[in-house]
Amino acid sequence: MAKADRLERLDARRLELEAEYTEKLVDALRVTASGKWGLFGHKDDRAGRAAIAPVIEGLAEIGEAIDKAREQLLMPPFALQQDFLASRGPVSSQAVGEPKQAQAWLDRLVPAADKS
8 A cells, every 4th residue: 555655646746747847848938939049959059058058957857857757657758858858959040940939839838728
């Protein structure tokens, strides 16, 4: 019974962490959608990387805790984090800009009623 209780608590914590990750990502996406570049790392800009580093590090820390919990619960890695990490990095000059990319992410993540 103790193992079942421990796993239940771990799963509850995982859900809290996933909600926190999503909230922090949505906040960062809103800033980026409003015109502040850096979240996706498309430009090789040292000042931009330094400014967004605390956000990226915070997301990575939460994401690692989520993946550790998911591993213990025999679940696949956190898909939202995997998708976000895959979307970061240099892109071609024809790629959509970070503000538009952030808005597309927001359109996917935030229900219409919550956008205001």
